[in-house]
Amino acid sequence: MQTEKIIEKIVTWLRDYAEAANVKGYIIGVSGGVDSGVVSTLCAMTGLKLLAVEMPIRQPHDQVSRALEHLEFLKNKFPNVETKSIDLNEPFEALYKTFDVHDEDFPGEKLAFANTRSRLRMLTLYYYGQINGLLVCGTGNKVEDFGVGFFTKYGDGGVDVSPIADLYKTEVYELARNLDLPESIKNAIPTDGLWDQERTDEQQIGATYPELEKIQKEWGKKSESDYSGRNLEVFKIFQRMNRAAQHKIQPIPVCDIPEDWR
Template sequence: MVVKALHTITEKDVDEIVDFIRGVVKRTGCKGIVMGVSGGLDSAVTAKLCADAIGPDNVLGIFMPSVLTPREDRDHTEEMSRSWNIGYEVVNVQPAIEAFTKTLASDVRAPLERGNISARCRMIVLYNRAKKLNYLVAGTSNRSEYMMGYFTKFGDGAYDIGPIIDLYKTQVWQVAEIIGVPKKVIEKVPTAGLWEGQTDEEEMGITYRHLDIILNGMSFGLSDEQIAKDAAIDISKVSEIRCTVSKMGHKRMQAYRPDICFNDP
């Protein structure tokens, strides 16, 4: 068995995602969707899909900058929000980040730890706004990030609906082309903005193109040897990715609880 090529996204696939979003909002009785917008690909695609599903008047994008946020990101979020007519707000989360960092000073030593605090501060903003408006919170994680655990638990990993969670990053690029995300956003280097100059691919040690080939092969039950041979990727990198996916499994599941039924009939 060889590695099966990733499914190429079509307009029909996009329509199914849009229908899914519309159906969830209707089923829950909520009035709309609120989400964080960063100026990056994933949030842009998610925002446009939500706007197409329930109308731009029912979508609110909140840009939540910190001291590490480039001005370019704000410019891009403003341009897309204006072009797509979705609601747009700016909430500066830097004071909240500083307050938590000061309180937890002895436990916050690395950029990653500060990044987790930033993500959780943004989650608080989104759910506070969602509660006031009776909106759902939309997440912007893709399948590649999800499988690698490349998100913050109860931060950007906290949401009510994940429109692109089943799409690999390379497929998100395809969706972006179909729905008309600006080229300059599509071509931006993916980054979580955890520290100055940080990029997703450098931090993970692999390009999304190669990562998605490996993850896709794993989903079909192929061995490391098969994936490495068929995709022309070093087997040590395949094994490393498999190990990471396994180690990060706890981030993809609900809390552990005892299998004891005291109160069930």
């Protein structure tokens, strides 16, 4: 992997896109994970304004500390970076009461409200992005965005640009090492940060990112009969999640009306 070339290409792409859109730069949510760590650093490297925002909602201490450490890293290294911590616990709890959440009453309620955390963060990013003339930068990687659909529709999936969506998770870790991010970020265990009791991505999906990447790279070239053992298990996980996520992966469908009906 030609890491330095990829970094240079993404930074140039981000700079050119912002200039063409006539905006000042980017805003990004920093979670304490490797994806947001890499993308925020790449945005900072454009030399354009970057507003890096930490938005805790019932977050475990280790996630908050990693996010704050990365904000300090960005501020100390790049003069064009501004940081902001916005505590979203109060509005989240207000929504929790307003929606009258009772997990035991409806099986999908717990997941729906977990996704509400992500959508509240999206709303926050777009508010501060708009008043500062900034585009919202996404942090989804290729497996999440186009493989298993491991993102929240109109939550962390609600963005203006996706600079690492063509990179696998293992490739994002390579970029993190090259960019010399804080050790806590480079070694962070992937988690979506949407649950009161921390759940890693692997625990939720049932497979590691390297396992999923293997299947995605062979997707369309091999079928279920080509796999056995653990690879077959992961294939079935990937297949199930990919099918269920098509409404997120594909563009919003439009009902075409024949011209002669108009």
